[in-house]
Amino acid sequence: MMKTISILNSKGGVGKSTISVHLGHALALAGKRTLIVDTDMQDNIRIWFSSEQRRTTLFEVLMEGRRPGDAVVNVRERLDIISSGGDSLGAVPFLLNMGFLFSDLSGSDATELKRILHKIGLQWLFDLKNTSPDVLKTSLDSFKNVYDYVLIDCSPSRTILHTIVMVASDYIMVPVSMEWLSVVGSAQVGSAIAEVNEKYDISVDVGFVVPTFFDRRRNRVCQEVMADLAKMYGEKVTNEIRINGRLSEAPSWGKTVFDLKDRRGIEDFEALAKRVMGVE
């Protein structure tokens, strides 16, 4: 059965996109059909794989109701991506909020608002295709016989996009770099999940907490953060992704550590993929 895992932390620069790319490639190399969906306007996933910008991206899928299959680009054997659409995706939180708002209006309120919007040329806001928090989930459901894993890369900004991502997820994976504010970000994700679960009567949960930028030379801070994570998340804490110069160079070459045959990187992400596949 297809599993959807979102990579989320409200702290920026903790390794979300790096994990999306490498866990994706690791799963594909392990024989799993994998799709990476980019929900961040930084467009990092497409750029990492040096792939062309398609006419159909996540933006068109979410806002124009385009077929999700039209947005898929193959980047490696068994590994596909859907790019975010870059800057245009920045408008999505606003548009979704409007859509959700209007779908709740009825009767004379709706008629009146429609009249006013028409007057100022904004009647199209009423015609937005997607006005439900399960807009992403519905799109991804169409892939249930196509992929084993869908990984969703998220932006650090806490917008309504996080809500539609959570509604679409089986599990959330939270990367935590070896800094206190990153631990705080993970706790913020926890409370956001609790809110969304309550509001939409679903039960998505943190499945994996991944220590990133792990550096044995920074012994004290690493030990402190690891102790906090063990206390907060227990068994959910996975193997560490070590600090690795190859991981910061790789995107400029359009390559992953698997392409580069970087032993440390390969070890770390193979271990993470095994953990995810539950065959440790």
Ligand SMILES: Nc1ncnc2c1ncn2[C@@H]1O[C@H](COP(=O)(O)OP(=O)(O)OP(=O)(O)O)[C@@H](O)[C@H]1O
């Ligand atoms: N383990 C690592 N060792 C060394 N560099 C890393 C490691 N993981 C990620 N990086 C580098 O750190 C930077 C930030 O990583 P990344 O883009 O994955 O973070 P992010 O959480 O997706 O950031 P954002 O919140 O902006 O989306 C990138 O330049 C990446 O190449």
Ligand SMILES: [Mg+2]
């Ligand atoms: Mg990122």
